[in-house]
Amino acid sequence: MDFDKLLNFWGHHLVMAGVWIALALSLNLINGFTGLFSLGHQGFWGVGAYVTAVVLTVLPAEMGWADAGMLSFLMTFPLAMLVAALFGLIVGVPCLRMRGDYLAIATLGFGEIFRNIAINSEWLGTSQGLSVPNVFRAFLQEQIGLERMAARRAEMFFYIALSWAVALLTLLLLRNLMRSAHGRAITAIRDDETAAELLGVNLTRYKVLVFVLGAALAGLAGAVYANYQRYVSPNQFGFMQGVIFLVIVVMGGMGSFSGTILAALLIYAVPVFLTFAPDTWVIPIFYDPTQGGVVHRSLKDLWQVFFSLMLIIVVLLRPQGLMGNREFSLVKLWRRLFGKKSESASTSGEAGA
């Protein structure tokens, strides 16, 4: 296979995996580390994506500006974060002042309201969606002077780097947050709200902070996604997409960064690798005499079955998620594999406790 085909295929999946990791990490901050329950992460992701489309497509057309340039392109990222954060604030403040699961219902509502507004708004492209101009490619060809093929390759490498950089930025930001005194307050809220408040932790302030930060990071991932995909439409940000992110968080472990990354990669990669299954790999699905007896389906079409199967296995065998609330660490792994008996005994003792 030639290089460009490989790059197109694997490049695309690498970009998307990075976006998923970033989204799952920020959702884990809200649902896993803080113990809130958001069902609207796909909505904030969508807000970020639509902001990008509006800045690069709708605004120039409506206002009669020149075509969007590099400056607009760069502005989409902070703007997407800002607007998503704003929506996070609007949804979060009324719900997070109360105890209980109001947030789940409100965020579920928010995701659907956002989608329906997009479907019913002419200026947001209705259900057709909006296309996003390829500002970065134009920049590479016109300003840098790359020829078409080279620009295409450079663009793909750029988006791979960008999406993984955003995932890394999300990881570092959240890890540092959780290691700070704020992180300890957040953990305290998750473990026991009442006890946390009795120690002086301002519950509402921290919950809103976490929720808005999570929304902003989802918005950032949305800007990366929209710029890369060059197309946004309401059904990309449906409820089921949000459920997949939630499943990643639960499967990886509520409160583990490495678990989230592992689960995101796993859940993203399984359907991708299933597409390589030969057509002769079929499994019997059901019995229907009108179709000539037992009906078989190719493994390719069955990724949802694997998805459910993985979830069932994890929930049965590791209800706390792949990593629980622990983190993968090379140092610990080294000690466990090669350390002295007494040392490995003490680490496993800690882990079991």
Next chain:
Amino acid sequence: MSAPNGSAPVLRVDGLDVFYGGIQALRGVSLDVRKGELVTLIGCNGAGKSTTLKTVSGMLKPKAGKVVFQEQPIEGRPSHDIVRRGLALCPEGRRIFPNLTVDENLDLGAYIRSDRAEIRSDRDKMRGLFPILAERAKQLAGTLSGGEQQMLAIARALMSRPKLLMLDEPSLGLAPKLVEQIFQVLANLKREHVTILLVEQNARQALQVADRGYVLETGRIVKDGPARALADDPDVRKAYLGG
């Protein structure tokens, strides 16, 4: 610090009415605690002891009445604000963080403070006061026994350097030997001039360690006075001390 003469009470509760929905839990409860005192609030299940502490600490809002802490009205303020003013509640059922280590629990106790060196020295002080916490420093708090968890809960509350420490049923659910230990701790704290408001069902031991006491019955204060006098009172003896 603001009342060096000790004449103004650290905490003054005046005519507190508290409702759970339509049910009145407190009816005009008034009490005060002076600097350095150990005051106990005794009564049966459902008399309103915990309700009183919850209202003072801001977890419940009173319908009527005043809570004055260090000459500042605090009724209706949020809990996290009240903690910052120097009023700590060690809640019923301990409520330690089971998934954090003993040390992390103590550090969270000092959440409202930022003086790192002082926090460290206070932690050492807690380890002196409760040697078990030094032994178990790196252990998850959920693995401690009930009595040890109670020690941790008290130490954690002390880490905020409260001007008044309120304890809600610290002996609840502990074996008699551990109850003995907890009251020994309270006696030690009193010797260190920590001001304490203690809620207890174990009236006999509470009155032994306290300076003064209040008796709460169905949401009303029915008796108050020096702890020794209460312990000798025939009604109190009959109702709470088993004759």
